[in-house]
Amino acid sequence: MSETSKPGNFITQIIDKDNETGKHGGKVLTRFPPEPNGYLHIGHAKSICLNFGLAQRYQGQCNLRFDDTNPEKESVEYIESIKRDVEWLGFEWKDEPKFASDYFGQLYDFAVQLIKAGKAYVCELNAEQMREYRGTLKEPGKNSPFRDRSVEENLAIFEDMKKGKYADGEVVLRAKIDMASPNINLRDPIIYRVRHVHHHQTGDQWCVYPMYDFTHCLSDAIEGVTHSVCTLEFQDHRPLYDWVLATLGTVHPQQIEFARLNLNYTVTSKRKLKQLVDEQHVNGWDDPRMPTISGLRRRGYTALSIRNFCERIGVTKSDSVVDVGMLEHAIREDLDANANRAMAVLNPIKVVLTNYPEGKEEIFTVSNHPKNEAAGQRQVPFSKELYIDAADFAEVPPRKWKRLTLEGAVRLRGGYVITCDEAIKNDAGDVIELHCRYDENTLGVNPEGYKPKGVIHWVSAKHAVDASVNLYDRLFDNEAPDANYEDKTFLDFINPESLTVLTSAKVEPSLLEAEKGQGFQFEREGYFCRDLKEEGLVFNRTVTLRDSWAKIEAKGK
Incomplete structure (x- = not known):
C-alpha cells in the first residue's frame, strides 16, 4: 500500500487543510530529530514512519537532523546506528544528514538578538537557587536578582561565556518571559549554558551550548520545516516554541503533538x-x-x-x-x-530405525513453503539413525497426546510412519535412545490400517549440522x-x-x-x-x- 492510499489521521487532516488554504504553498517538509545519546527503539520507529511517511504521502521531504546539543552524552557510534536504523526501515533523507550543531553560529546570533531586544539575560543563580525561584504549579516564581541587568552587561558576559571565561554551571543565559506564568516552561527558561567539553562535530570550537527548546524551534525555522511533529510530552513546551519564533520574527513552523508509543512488558526510556x-x-x-x-x-x-x-x-x-x-x-x-521452512531439533534424542537397511540413505524433496510454490523445494537426507526432539516422546503420554510413545506411531515430516518399540535409558533412568520401526510403504501415503496420531520433525543423524x-x-x-x-x-x-x-x-x-x-x-x-x-x-x-x-x-x- 502506497503512502497516499493509506488511511489518514488528524495530522493529515491538518496538512490537507493547510494545502487547501495554500498556507505553505502546498509544501510539506517534516523532520526526524533524534538525540544521538543512545540507540533508537521501537517508539522512535513510530516517529520515523510518521515523519517520513508524511513526506512520502505529500511528495515532500523529511530531514534527518541530529539534536546534538549535549555532547557529554553523545557519540559517533550513536549517530551511525541511527542512520543505519532509518535506512533499514526503508526511508531516505535528502542530501547529508543535518545536525543542530550546523546552526550553532546562527543560534548564537539569535541569542544575541534576544539580549539586544531585552528578551534574554545572564543569570548567576545556582541550580538549587534556580529551583527555589522557579516556584511550583500552585505558586508563581520570583524574578532573578540578575533579571534587570543592562543589555550591554548581558552582551559582555555572554561574549565572555563564549570565550570560555566561565566555568561549567557558573552562569546561564535565560529568556525573559514571565515568572508568574501558569506554564512553568515560560518562567524564564535557560536557553544557553556553559560546557567545556569536546563536541563530536564541532570539536573544541564552542564552550557554550544551546538548550533543546531554543535549538529545536530555530532549527525547524532555519530548515523551513512546515509541520514539526513531536510527541505529547512537548505539548506544554509549544508556547515556548511559539514565543521564541514570534519574538525573533523568523519563519514559524507549526508544532503538532501526537501520542507516543507505549508498549506493555517494555521499557523505552x-x-x-x-x-x-x-x-x-x-x-x-x-x-x-x-x-x-x-x-x-x-x-x-x-x-x-x-x-x-x-x-x-x-x-x-x-x-x-x-x-x-x-x-x-x-x-x-x-x-x-x-x-x-526448515527442520531443527533443539533438544535431540536419537532414534534408531531397527529395520532400516544398514548404509542406506535417501533424499526426500520437500517444499520450502507450503503456501508458496515460488519458494521452491529443497532436499533433505534420510538415514537409519535420526534425531527427534526429546519433547516429542513420552513413555506415559498425557491425555490427547499426538506424538511418539511406546507402541505408538507417528509420521516423520515429509517421510515415513514410524512405530516405537523400545526406550533405552541410562543409569539415572533418563531416556537416551529410541528403537523404532519404519514402514517403507508409508512414504507420502497413509495405507489402510495406519492412523498415526501426529507429525513430528526430525533430522538425519549422519547429516545433521550442529x-x-x-x-x-x-x-x-x-x-x-x-x-x-x-x-x-x-x-x-x-x-x-x-x-x-x-x-x-x-x-x-x-x-x-x-x-x-x-x-x-x-x-x-x-x-x-x-x-x-x-x-x-x-x-x-x-x-x-x-x-x-x-x-x-x-x-x-
Missing part, C-alpha cells in the same frame, strides 16, 4: 536502556531482547513487520498502552507468509515494569528466562547456506533467524508460533 547496557543486564544495545530497532533486527524482526505494526496502531492525540502482542503478531504474520540456538523471550515479566513502585525498580522485573541458550541443537544441512539475518520457520518450533554478528551457526528465536504469553495471562486472571 533511553536512560533506562543505557542502564541495562552499562550494568550488563543485556549484551549491548543490539541484544535481541532489547526494544531497540537494532535489537529487533538482530532478533529477526523485518522492517516490513515494524512498519505494518506502526501503521496498525495509528496516530492519535491520547496516550494509551499497546499490547506487545500486536508487535509479535506483525512479525508472525510477515514470517508466516515469507519465511522458508548449531547453537538462543531462545529469546520478553525481557520483563511484568506488564508495567516502568511504573512507579514504592519498593521496586524496573530491574526487579527482568525475566530470568528471557534467554535460554541451547548448544546441542541439530539442524538439517540446508541451513548451512542460511545468510546472516535470514529468517526461517523451524517446523513446530517457531520463527528463527541466523544471528547477524556471531560466527558459526547461531540462530535466534524471533517469536514462537503462537502467543504463549496470552495463555499465561489468561490463566492468571
Whole structure:
C-alpha cells in the first residue's frame, strides 16, 4: 500500500487543510530529530514512519537532523546506528544528514538578538537557587536578582561565556518571559549554558551550548520545516516554541503533538536502556531482547513487520498502552507468509530405525513453503539413525497426546510412519535412545490400517549440522515494569528466562547456506533467524508460533 492510499489521521487532516488554504504553498517538509545519546527503539520507529511517511504521502521531504546539543552524552557510534536504523526501515533523507550543531553560529546570533531586544539575560543563580525561584504549579516564581541587568552587561558576559571565561554551571543565559506564568516552561527558561567539553562535530570550537527548546524551534525555522511533529510530552513546551519564533520574527513552523508509543512488558526510556547496557543486564544495545530497532533486527524482526505494526496502531492525540502482542503478531504474520521452512531439533534424542537397511540413505524433496510454490523445494537426507526432539516422546503420554510413545506411531515430516518399540535409558533412568520401526510403504501415503496420531520433525543423524540456538523471550515479566513502585525498580522485573541458550541443537544441512539475518520457520518450533554478528551457526528465536504469553495471562486472571 502506497503512502497516499493509506488511511489518514488528524495530522493529515491538518496538512490537507493547510494545502487547501495554500498556507505553505502546498509544501510539506517534516523532520526526524533524534538525540544521538543512545540507540533508537521501537517508539522512535513510530516517529520515523510518521515523519517520513508524511513526506512520502505529500511528495515532500523529511530531514534527518541530529539534536546534538549535549555532547557529554553523545557519540559517533550513536549517530551511525541511527542512520543505519532509518535506512533499514526503508526511508531516505535528502542530501547529508543535518545536525543542530550546523546552526550553532546562527543560534548564537539569535541569542544575541534576544539580549539586544531585552528578551534574554545572564543569570548567576545556582541550580538549587534556580529551583527555589522557579516556584511550583500552585505558586508563581520570583524574578532573578540578575533579571534587570543592562543589555550591554548581558552582551559582555555572554561574549565572555563564549570565550570560555566561565566555568561549567557558573552562569546561564535565560529568556525573559514571565515568572508568574501558569506554564512553568515560560518562567524564564535557560536557553544557553556553559560546557567545556569536546563536541563530536564541532570539536573544541564552542564552550557554550544551546538548550533543546531554543535549538529545536530555530532549527525547524532555519530548515523551513512546515509541520514539526513531536510527541505529547512537548505539548506544554509549544508556547515556548511559539514565543521564541514570534519574538525573533523568523519563519514559524507549526508544532503538532501526537501520542507516543507505549508498549506493555517494555521499557523505552533511553536512560533506562543505557542502564541495562552499562550494568550488563543485556549484551549491548543490539541484544535481541532489547526494544531497540537494532535489537529487533538482530532478533529477526523485518522492517516490513515494524512498519505494518506502526501503521496498525495509528496516530492519535491520547496516550494509551499497546499490547506487545500486536508487535509479535506483525512479525508472525510477515514470517508466516515469507519465511522458508526448515527442520531443527533443539533438544535431540536419537532414534534408531531397527529395520532400516544398514548404509542406506535417501533424499526426500520437500517444499520450502507450503503456501508458496515460488519458494521452491529443497532436499533433505534420510538415514537409519535420526534425531527427534526429546519433547516429542513420552513413555506415559498425557491425555490427547499426538506424538511418539511406546507402541505408538507417528509420521516423520515429509517421510515415513514410524512405530516405537523400545526406550533405552541410562543409569539415572533418563531416556537416551529410541528403537523404532519404519514402514517403507508409508512414504507420502497413509495405507489402510495406519492412523498415526501426529507429525513430528526430525533430522538425519549422519547429516545433521550442529548449531547453537538462543531462545529469546520478553525481557520483563511484568506488564508495567516502568511504573512507579514504592519498593521496586524496573530491574526487579527482568525475566530470568528471557534467554535460554541451547548448544546441542541439530539442524538439517540446508541451513548451512542460511545468510546472516535470514529468517526461517523451524517446523513446530517457531520463527528463527541466523544471528547477524556471531560466527558459526547461531540462530535466534524471533517469536514462537503462537502467543504463549496470552495463555499465561489468561490463566492468571
